[in-house]
Amino acid sequence: MGGVGEPGGGPAQPGAPLPTFRWEQIRQHNLPDDKWLVIERRVYDISRWAQRHPGGSRLIGHHGAEDATDAFRAFHQDLNFVRKFLQPLLIGELAPEEPSHDGPQDAQSWCLQHDLGHTSVFRKSQWNHVAQQFVMGQLKHHAKPNIFHKDPDVTVAPVFLLGESSVEYGRKKRRYLPYNHQHLYFFLIGPPLLTLVNFEVENLAYMLVCMQWTDLLWAASFYSRFLLCYTPFYGLPGALLLFVAVRVLESHWFVWITQMNHIPKEIGHEKHRDWASSQLSATCNVEPSLFIDWFSGHLNFQIEHHLFPTMPRHNYRKVAPLVQALCAKHGLSYEVKPFLTALVDIVGSLKKSGDVWLEAYLHQ
Structure with missing residues (x-):
């Protein structure tokens, strides 16, 4: 040694x-x-x-x-x-005397078999690296849910304040918007614009400023393919209008379906938890049904979605009872909500964070 x-x-x-x-x-x-x-x-x-x-x-x-x-x-x-x-x-x-994790362990360190029920289209070959780069370049997955600056879904300040950012902005007397009313203006700018602005404009700005040329190349390939497909039918202005319209419609679905599993949960800075504890503390499930499974694209099984990022979504329903039983065995929280309750909790969480900001703003 x-x-x-x-x-x-x-x-x-x-x-x-x-x-x-x-x-x-x-x-x-x-x-x-x-x-x-x-x-x-x-x-x-x-x-x-x-x-x-x-x-x-x-x-x-x-x-x-x-x-x-x-x-x-x-x-x-x-x-x-x-x-x-x-x-x-x-x-x-x-060093031998150092713990494996640099931080508190909120639960016994356990790892579920990530490829349970998984089938792969990739084989070990010289094309494996290229294929993975293409897929991951088009489809990003956040490994740090509900962590500021590491999860784009919750890094939405200064437009919305969530979790610990509410106290921080209040103490520093920051008031760019009336955050105590953010649960109301959420309906005006949240569902319509989150996907278009946060995922398109912000990501492109990041790639340009930080010179992420590989990511920028994959993004450019998507926009080029889109315009090549639709410009011959609608012209360039029509194709751009179609892109914006699709993104706005998609944003309504995306915001409600994904944020009902995240916004009402704990949001803040890095806690250095083990994998299972960090995913479970930041996500919850919505009660399954044939309609909800279809409508949400199986994202109502958000816990399984985060624990097993490479698992096909149609297998979440199969593995969910096993995960729930394992959580009960180790004393970990496994939260499941009714669909309408989960939607209402989004607005309630925004109001709670706004009230926390106002309290800190007025009295700190």
């Missing part, structure tokens, strides 16, 4: 003892151009490789200076294949 490594450790040499690091050293490496993470107690320097990550640099970057073992297992089907990419990035391992 090597001694305690220096904060600027380089790649591990083949056959040489691995240097060891403490969490206080690892935490220093969470910058855009200097990022480490821990997987299975081994320390990796992903500073340069993050830009090549098939799921995007933002997704893997959210785990900077943290233990990413659970997320690593949840998002990758063939762990042995992915470990080949990690090996050149290995710089050391956690």
Whole structure:
């Protein structure tokens, strides 16, 4: 076993003892151009490789200076294949006296088999990396739900305030909008514009400002294909109008279906929980039925959706009783709501956060 490594450790040499690091050293490496993470107690320097990550640099970057073992297992089907990419990035391992997680454990560390009921269209081949990059470039999944600046669904300040941001804005006397009425103006700008503005404009701005050229290329391929398909029929102005109309209609569905599982739950800064606890604390399910399953695209099983990000949605109903039983065994909360209650809770949570902001604004 090597001694305690220096904060600027380089790649591990083949056959040489691995240097060891403490969490206080690892935490220093969470910058855009200097990022480490821990997987299975081994320390990796992903500073340069993050830009090549098939799921995007933002997704893997959210785990900077943290233990990413659970997320690593949840998002990758063939762990042995992915470990080949990690090996050149290995710089050391956690010191024996250090805990595996840099933070409190809210529950026993348990991991559900992520590929339960899963069937893959990808095989081990030279095209596997390209195929995954295409899919993940088009379909992003948040691995840090309800965490500010790591989950785009809840990073909506200064338009809306949620969770801990309500207190922060109130204490700092920030009043860009009448947040105590945000549950009312939510209907005017939330469902109609969230997808169009937050997912289109904000993401494009991020890719341009941060020079995320790979992500920008995949986004450009989508817009090009859309315009090539519809411009011959409607002309360029008509195709653009169609795009906006579709996004606005989609936004109404998306906001109500996804936010009923998130906004009423705990929202705040990084708590450094284990995978299962972080997903369960940030999500809840909606009572299933044939109609709700179809209408929500099986996203009423939001807990399973987050625990098993690679599982096909039609299998959520099958695995849900197993997850619920396992949560009961380990004393973890597994919340299920009626559909209408979940919708009403969105408005109620916005009003509660607005009232918290007003209280802090007036009295702090």
